[in-house]
Amino acid sequence: MIGIIDYGMGNLHSVSSALKRLDQPYFLSDRKEELAKADKLLLPGVGSFRDAMSILNGTGLADFIKAEAAAGKPLLGICLGMQLLFEESAENGITKGLGLLPGTAERFSGVTCSGETYKVPHMGWNKLEYNRTSPLTENLDEGYVYFVHSYAVQTDDSACVIAQAHYGDRSVPAVVGQNNIFGTQFHPEKSSETGMTILSNFCKLAEGAKA
Amino acid sequence: MLTKRIIPCLDVKEGRVVKGVQFVNLIDAGDPVELAAFYDREGADELVFLDISASHEGRQTMIDVVERVASQLAIPFTVGGGINSLEDMKRVLRAGADKVSVNTAALLRPELITEGADYFGSQCIVTAIDAKYDETLGSWRVYTHGGRKPTEWEVTAWAKEAVKRGSGEILLTSMDQDGEKSGFNLKLTKAVSEAVTVPVIASGGAGNAQHFYEAFTEGKADAGLAASIFHYKETSVREVKRELKGKGMVIR
Numbered sequence: 001m002i003g004i005i006d007y008g009m010g011n012l013h014s015v016s017s018a019l020k021r022l023d024q025p026y027f028l029s030d031r032k033e034e035l036a037k038a039d040k041l042l043l044p045g046v047g048s049f050r051d052a053m054s055i056l057n058g059t060g061l062a063d064f065i066k067a068e069a070a071a072g073k074p075l076l077g078i079c080l081g082m083q084l085l086f087e088e089s090a091e092n093g094i095t096k097g098l099g100l101l102p103g104t105a106e107r108f109s110g111v112t113c114s115g116e117t118y119k120v121p122h123m124g125w126n127k128l129e130y131n132r133t134s135p136l137t138e139n140l141d142e143g144y145v146y147f148v149h150s151y152a153v154q155t156d157d158s159a160c161v162i163a164q165a166h167y168g169d170r171s172v173p174a175v176v177g178q179n180n181i182f183g184t185q186f187h188p189e190k191s192s193e194t195g196m197t198i199l200s201n202f203c204k205l206a207e208g209a210k211a
Numbered sequence: 212m213l214t215k216r217i218i219p220c221l222d223v224k225e226g227r228v229v230k231g232v233q234f235v236n237l238i239d240a241g242d243p244v245e246l247a248a249f250y251d252r253e254g255a256d257e258l259v260f261l262d263i264s265a266s267h268e269g270r271q272t273m274i275d276v277v278e279r280v281a282s283q284l285a286i287p288f289t290v291g292g293g294i295n296s297l298e299d300m301k302r303v304l305r306a307g308a309d310k311v312s313v314n315t316a317a318l319l320r321p322e323l324i325t326e327g328a329d330y331f332g333s334q335c336i337v338t339a340i341d342a343k344y345d346e347t348l349g350s351w352r353v354y355t356h357g358g359r360k361p362t363e364w365e366v367t368a369w370a371k372e373a374v375k376r377g378s379g380e381i382l383l384t385s386m387d388q389d390g391e392k393s394g395f396n397l398k399l400t401k402a403v404s405e406a407v408t409v410p411v412i413a414s415g416g417a418g419n420a421q422h423f424y425e426a427f428t429e430g431k432a433d434a435g436l437a438a439s440i441f442h443y444k445e446t447s448v449r450e451v452k453r454e455l456k457g458k459g460m461v462i463r
Contacts, residue, residue: 144463
């Protein structure tokens with residue numbers, strides 16, 4: 001059973017509809033005791049990093065997620081939920097994240113090194129380029145997925161980047177993972193068949209599977 | 212690099228798709244959910260639903276439609292028509308739409324854009340603009356009420372104002388071209404695309420794949436929207452995308 005962490009940030013409707021279509025049992029909850037019963041956790045999120053962390057810290061969900069992650073429970077962060085897995089974000093001043101993955105979220109500058117401007121947010125369909133294999137991206141060949149975000153993760157640990165997309169002059173971590181921790185910067189639930197395959201792969205992750 | 216998006220638009224009245232839709236292999240061609248699923252399979256990058264219901268009951272029905280579409284669709288969709296307040300936005304977005312589009316209500320009260328963007332984020336708020344060339348203005352004038360009432364706004368000025376207020380996308384319809392199938396208004400599309408920093412969806416005048424190609428190259432649009440050519444099967448989303456790919460465009 002998948003537990004969707006409902007902490008008041010983001011559109012849970014589309015994620016739960018997608019799981020329903022995949023015929024995957026799930027429940028929504030903001031209670032640690034309930035979520036502890038799930039065998040996989042999903043952390044969605046739309047909005048500001050600072051607001052999200054402030055809720056997660058205030059409710060004790062941040063410590064809960066860290067403990068569950070440390071115990072090996074598979075966790076998937078989506079969009080802002082993925083960024084929260086990292087160490088910190090520069091959104092509205094530096095805010096500490098969950099620190100489960102190495103890296104920080106920084107705003108797209110909107111200008112390339114050579115001075116050309118590009119639009120921010122990065123909104124629309126972009127192509128995944130695979131860095132390495134992972135159980136999360138099984139059965140996918142080339143695929144386009146739907147992004148909406150103004151901040152992107154920067155990491156020195158290229159091993160945690162499973163797939164990336166190119167935007168402006170940046171390489172944008174799109175699918176990330178380390179051990180039992182996974183994240184997608186795009187919205188798999190809005191990314192047609194490619195996105196549904198990724199969600200389905202997460203649902204089917206075998207116990208102890210590594211990113 | 213982002214793909215150029217192809218967006219079919221569906222007019223919904225009292226919960227049913229109107230403007231005759233000619234599809235085979237559909238049990239009920241007027242059902243928005245069935246059509247949404249069809250366009251998803253065809254490779255549409257996004258869908259726009261325009262609620263043209265005149266009654267309060269019709270608008271209530273639209274919420275059910277949005278919920279049903281959201282439960283079936285795995286691509287983003289926008290709902291417009293009759294969005295007059297933050298409350299209207301909340302209803303539609305909570306029912307599962309990804310974006311709302313505002314038009315007349317935003318021209319009458321531009322704060323609506325700001326309120327929506329502050330509450331939901333810019334990415335949720337699309338400003339739809341209906342524009343028509345105006346000799347005296349030497350440019351395109353913005354109209355309200357489905358193109359019936361002229362405003363004081365010149366199109367690029369209003370587009371910039373909408374973006375300044377937090378709109379994350381512009382849906383630009385050329386009234387001169389709408390329904391003509393002679394191609395998008397490239398000058399208008401280019402003028403607005405160059406005036407703002409957010410994506411512009413060109414609308415009005417699409418007749419074939421070449422028209423989309425021109426809108427994306429000469430018109431500098433990020434997306435192209437069409438209704439009748441897809442509904443009447445004069446071409447298909449799949450066919451348009453195949454032709455655009457053949458011309459070297461980045462298309463999903």
